[in-house]
Amino acid sequence: EAGVTQFPSHSVIEKGQTVTLRCDPISGHDNLYWYRRVMGKEIKFLLHFVKESKQDESGMPNNRFLAERTGGTYSTLKVQPAELEDSGVYFCASGRDPREQYFGPGTRLTVT
């Protein structure tokens, strides 16, 4: 069984630009989560999808972040416009059971 995949593995953009991160969950997993780790800080929850519906987006930092999960399969996280403080590693996780979350390798975002 393939694991959670994320694309790209690394993205470098300038402040003010737009970046879209993609996550492909494990097949059959209805639950999909986004997390972020800013350098030196702990991993923080951003939001949770159940199929295509946002179950909880309490961790989204502001309205520059937009997450979608069309058709309940893969998900995208768009940052527009990017700011310097958005730099960090963005993790995606999925699970069949909400109590089990399998993480992807992460996307390292650098905003210059």
Add this chain to the structure above:
Amino acid sequence: AQSVTQPDIHITVSEGASLELRCNYSYGATPYLFWYVQSPGQGLQLLLKYFSGDTLVQGIKGFEAEFKRSQSSFNLRKPSVHWSDAAEYFCAVGGRKYSGGGADGLTFGKGTHLIIQP
């Protein structure tokens, strides 16, 4: 609000020695508890989890953890570490937020870097 404290940022252990990584949590009820490991260039791998029942939990790679309600702790242990155990370890807590008992978003500690000396 729930929180997780991993008091040790770095721990250095000799290969073959025993290991204990500390984790304390703050939560109003019995939470779901997890330990994840991240090796360089890899994603987070689930080592073990506790939901209920036996408070001593066995995981992968020879790790175990013990839930102690009275101390609000969930420390990770391994009797003999191998050089391949060098990684960053994260303790996490999930709340029983929904009627279905789902953990929803996890709250993580800041992580502990494990360094193995030959």
